[in-house]
Amino acid sequence: MTQTFSRVTVAAPLVTLAEAKVHLHLTDTDHDADVTEKLAEAQEQILARLGAAGDATWTASTAPRQVRNAIKLLLDAFYERRGGEENAEQLEKALAAIDQLLGLYRDPVIA
Numbered sequence: 001m002t003q004t005f006s007r008v009t010v011a012a013p014l015v016t017l018a019e020a021k022v023h024l025h026l027t028d029t030d031h032d033a034d035v036t037e038k039l040a041e042a043q044e045q046i047l048a049r050l051g052a053a054g055d056a057t058w059t060a061s062t063a064p065r066q067v068r069n070a071i072k073l074l075l076d077a078f079y080e081r082r083g084g085e086e087n088a089e090q091l092e093k094a095l096a097a098i099d100q101l102l103g104l105y106r107d108p109v110i111a
Contacts, residue, residue, distance in 0.1 A: 008047050008050070008052075008054035008055070008056050009056050010043070010047065010054075010056060010058060011056075011059070012059055012060065013039060013040070013043060013060060014043055014058055014059070014060055014063040014067065014068055014071055015039060015042075015043070015060060015068055015071045015072060015075070016060050017032060017035060017036055017039065019060070019072075020035050020039050020072070020075055021035060023072045023075065023076065024075070024076065024079055024080070034079070035075075035079060038075055038078040038079050039071070039075050041078060042071050042072075042074035042075040042078055043071050045074055046067060046070045046071050046074060046098070046102070049070075049098065049099075049102060050067070050102060050105055053105040054067075064105070066101045066102060066104070066105070067101075067102070067105065069101055070098045070101045070102055073094050073097055073098055073101070074094055074095075074098060076094070077090055077091045077094035077095075
């Protein structure tokens with residue numbers, strides 16, 4: 001399945017469903033559809049944050065560790081912390097951590 005995000009086309013997920021389930025401590029298949037949906041959204045958000053710094057040749061085995069960790073961190077925020085003001089605070093913290101993880105890959109902006 002080809003996924004296109006902000007000028008970068010990635011042929012496959014950068015984090016597999018199996019890796020995502022290990023990260024979320026899930027052992028059954030009851031939530032696979034939900035995890036898959038949130039994983040795709042997390043990857044889309046991370047690639048959008050990277051912009052042109054994303055690489056179309058990345059795969060689950062070749063993507064930089066920081067990029068894969070950022071996807072997992074955002075997946076966790078999407079999956080585990082659903083609803084309410086707590087979700088907004090947790091998402092804010094996750095996005096701040098993600099910005100630090102991806103700092104080396106993003107182009108500097110001059111104001």
